[in-house]
Amino acid sequence: MRRIRHSARASKPGLILFLLLSCSLFADPAEGVTVKDAAGRTVHLGALPKRIIAVGEGPYILAHLMYLFPEGRERLLGMEQRGPIATEFIPLIDPDFPFDKKFLAMNPGPEQIAPFKPDLVITRGTKVDARALALNRIGIPIVFLDTEDFEGYAGDLRILGQVLGNPNRAEELVAFFRERQEAVARGLADLAASDKPRLLMAMVIPRGERIAVQVPARSWLQTRMALAAGAHPVWTDTAQPVSGWTVVNLEQIALWNPDRIDLIVWHSLEPAKILADFKADPRWAALKAVRAGEIRIFPADAYGWDLPDPRWILGLQWLAAGLYPKRFPGFDIDRELETFFGRLYGMDKAAVASRIRPLIRMKLK
Amino acid sequence: MAGKGRTDGAYRRLILVLAVCLLVLTLFSIFIGRYPRAGLSSPRDVLGDDLAIRLVGSLRLPRIIAACLLGAALSAAGAVFQTLFRNPLVDSGFLGVSQGAAFGASLAIVLFGGAAASVQLGAAVFSLVGLAGSYIISRRIRFGGSILRLVLSGIIVASLFSAGTGILKYLADPNKQLPDLTFWMLGGLWSSAWPDVIQILPVTLIALAVIYLMRWRLNLLAMRDETAFSLGASPRPERLILLLAAAAATAAVVCKAGQVSWVGLIIPHIARRLAGSDAQKTVPASMLLGAFFVLACDDISRTLLSGEIPLGILTSIIGTIVFLILLMKERPGARR
Numbered sequence: 128m129r130r131i132r133h134s135a136r137a138s139k140p141g142l143i144l145f146l147l148l149s150c151s152l153f154a155d156p157a158e159g160v161t162v163k164d165a166a167g168r169t170v171h172l173g174a175l176p177k178r179i180i181a182v183g184e185g186p187y188i189l190a191h192l193m194y195l196f197p198e199g200r201e202r203l204l205g206m207e208q209r210g211p212i213a214t215e216f217i218p219l220i221d222p223d224f225p226f227d228k229k230f231l232a233m234n235p236g237p238e239q240i241a242p243f244k245p246d247l248v249i250t251r252g253t254k255v256d257a258r259a260l261a262l263n264r265i266g267i268p269i270v271f272l273d274t275e276d277f278e279g280y281a282g283d284l285r286i287l288g289q290v291l292g293n294p295n296r297a298e299e300l301v302a303f304f305r306e307r308q309e310a311v312a313r314g315l316a317d318l319a320a321s322d323k324p325r326l327l328m329a330m331v332i333p334r335g336e337r338i339a340v341q342v343p344a345r346s347w348l349q350t351r352m353a354l355a356a357g358a359h360p361v362w363t364d365t366a367q368p369v370s371g372w373t374v375v376n377l378e379q380i381a382l383w384n385p386d387r388i389d390l391i392v393w394h395s396l397e398p399a400k401i402l403a404d405f406k407a408d409p410r411w412a413a414l415k416a417v418r419a420g421e422i423r424i425f426p427a428d429a430y431g432w433d434l435p436d437p438r439w440i441l442g443l444q445w446l447a448a449g450l451y452p453k454r455f456p457g458f459d460i461d462r463e464l465e466t467f468f469g470r471l472y473g474m475d476k477a478a479v480a481s482r483i484r485p486l487i488r489m490k491l492k
Numbered sequence: 493m494a495g496k497g498r499t500d501g502a503y504r505r506l507i508l509v510l511a512v513c514l515l516v517l518t519l520f521s522i523f524i525g526r527y528p529r530a531g532l533s534s535p536r537d538v539l540g541d542d543l544a545i546r547l548v549g550s551l552r553l554p555r556i557i558a559a560c561l562l563g564a565a566l567s568a569a570g571a572v573f574q575t576l577f578r579n580p581l582v583d584s585g586f587l588g589v590s591q592g593a594a595f596g597a598s599l600a601i602v603l604f605g606g607a608a609a610s611v612q613l614g615a616a617v618f619s620l621v622g623l624a625g626s627y628i629i630s631r632r633i634r635f636g637g638s639i640l641r642l643v644l645s646g647i648i649v650a651s652l653f654s655a656g657t658g659i660l661k662y663l664a665d666p667n668k669q670l671p672d673l674t675f676w677m678l679g680g681l682w683s684s685a686w687p688d689v690i691q692i693l694p695v696t697l698i699a700l701a702v703i704y705l706m707r708w709r710l711n712l713l714a715m716r717d718e719t720a721f722s723l724g725a726s727p728r729p730e731r732l733i734l735l736l737a738a739a740a741a742t743a744a745v746v747c748k749a750g751q752v753s754w755v756g757l758i759i760p761h762i763a764r765r766l767a768g769s770d771a772q773k774t775v776p777a778s779m780l781l782g783a784f785f786v787l788a789c790d791d792i793s794r795t796l797l798s799g800e801i802p803l804g805i806l807t808s809i810i811g812t813i814v815f816l817i818l819l820m821k822e823r824p825g826a827r828r
Contacts, residue, residue: 207799236800238552239797241544258683
């Protein structure tokens with residue numbers, strides 16, 4: 128009896144240890160996640176968020192990023208809506224959208240976000256803003272995603288992978304983007320600076336009955352894309368301010384006299400008509416690029432391929448292959464289109480052909 | 493004497509009514525918002541919800557205080573400017589004070605990264621520059637009456653600072669600086685928190701106290717210098733003190749709330765309609781009415797929609813409608 132009691136006492140710590148180990152093995156590994164966001168903040172979430180709201184500029188970009196993950200589709204509770212339609216793309220891949228989501232009007236503050244009781248708010252940017260501070264004060268976590276930077280994109284995907292509890296999918300996506308970026312970089316490896324064409328990427332936007340031509344900011348994705356595609360972006364030549372889209376006049380464009388012009392056409396304008404108008408305009412016809420036939424419309428489907436939307440990888444490949452067709456002889460934009468929408472959004476070839484292809488209103492080749 | 497007593501009695505009742513209305517609205521504002529219910533929530537709803545308690549404690553309360561300070565400061569400043577310049581068409585916006593403050597704050601954001609102290613200092617300095625500029629230019633214009641000269645110079649200075657702010661927006665980094673600058677253009681209190689209230693409280697309260705305590709001098713200072721001097725006032729230094737107080741109060745609130753227009757112009761007029769044109773009565777009435785008005789507008793701006801409505805839009809729309817109604821209801825004849 129004494130021996131049995133002694134063994135029972137001695138085995139108690141062992142039993143407790145065993146129970147603790149067992150608990151740790153069966154514990155939910157998804158409890159809590161800590162991410163470092165694009166604003167350099169360390170954000171700790173007590174549990175994986177199930178209710179995520181996207182706010183800020185270009186909220187559809189965040190929604191498109193969320194939909195790269197199967198969990199994102201379920202856990203995106205809602206988003207800010209900055210126009211009559213939240214996004215023209217997601218209904219093509221999610222028949223329940225927008226009916227199963229909630230929408231906030233433009234510029235929601237913490238008062239307007241609180242009713243949704245989100246576990247997490249995601250937004251774009253690299254600087255902590257007043258909204259983030261206010262949300263933190265009431266205990267609603269917010270995570271910033273960069274999206275304007277190629278390297279930052281991988282980081283953004285990994286952040287989403289962490290908060291959605293699917294880091295494997297994040298790595299899959301990172302690998303997808305990285306493969307294509309590296310393919311472009313390899314194709315341009317020995318390119319001399321003097322061989323780079325002078326490129327003008329300009330947005331054509333309606334202003335009343337007229338149109339304005341705008342160039343992007345130096346720090347934006349469009350500029351980085353032009354550089355990565357082996358071009359010399361002419362708008363960075365002159366002492367341009369770093370501000371957003373900047374209107375430029377024909378005089379300035381004539382001064383730049385680019386070798387090639389890619390026009391990003393506003394969605395309400397007809398790309399074919401814009402291109403024809405530019406070619407027929409005697410003022411534009413005097414430019415080197417127009418005389419040489421090197422004026423094209425930058426591709427877009429539901430959204431432009433120049434935007435910090437996941438589509439930018441299509442834009443980069445299209446641009447590089449267009450500038451240097453001999454360096455990318457095997458590049459097939461149609462095949463790449465199918466791969467992009469197939470691997471990223473689960474669309475089969477037929478769906479891409481019937482839903483995405485009709486939205487592309489410009490020549491891709 | 494009996495007439496004076498009735499007038500004073502009516503004024504005291506007016507102030508009491510305004511104060512009670514402000515107090516009631518302040519209390520209601522705690523329970524007005526989008527959460528936990530859109531509109532008015534019950535105390536039980538709020539106190540029974542952790543998020544609601546945090547929202548009220550951390551954001552709604554400081555916002556309510558900031559709204560009251562904003563309204564009181566802009567209205568008091570408007571009353572001072574209108575009286576001293578003998579011009580019913582001026583307020584801090586028309587004299588370039590608000591635009592100067594916005595420019596100064598924007599400059600601080602672009603040059604110094606938007607540190608709170610630099611923003612406040614920049615706003616204060618350039619609000620005074622705006623005021624001084626309007627006054628100096630008006631003295632040098634050689635045509636038109638004093639009212640026209642002041643309005644013209646105010647437009648010039650305000651436009652210059654607005655253009656300056658536009659240039660700063662143009663030059664600002666779109667990712668790091670432009671969002672802060674854009675905030676000024678909208679005007680609003682949605683980001684107000686306790687640190688903001690603590691930052692503006694000392695300057696605003698001191699400035700309002702100065703204006704309140706010197707309100708009876710405004711009647712004298714509105715006269716010609718010789719007349720005011722003969723009645724015992726030191727017009728130039730006293731005028732300067734009041735102008736500095738008005739500009740300081742404006743700068744303090746503008747650097748947190750951005751540009752909120754029409755309050756300083758319309759509220760003193762409404763206060764004069766209700767309390768008479770004696771500055772002793774108009775100034776306190778303006779402060780209370782301004783606080784009430786901006787608080788009411790801010791309650792609407794954060795409650796009506798699922799996005800914030802810029803405060804300046806509401807103050808303009810509601811303020812002008814109320815003002816129009818009052819003007820059209822005014823009976824002809826002299827007021828005692």
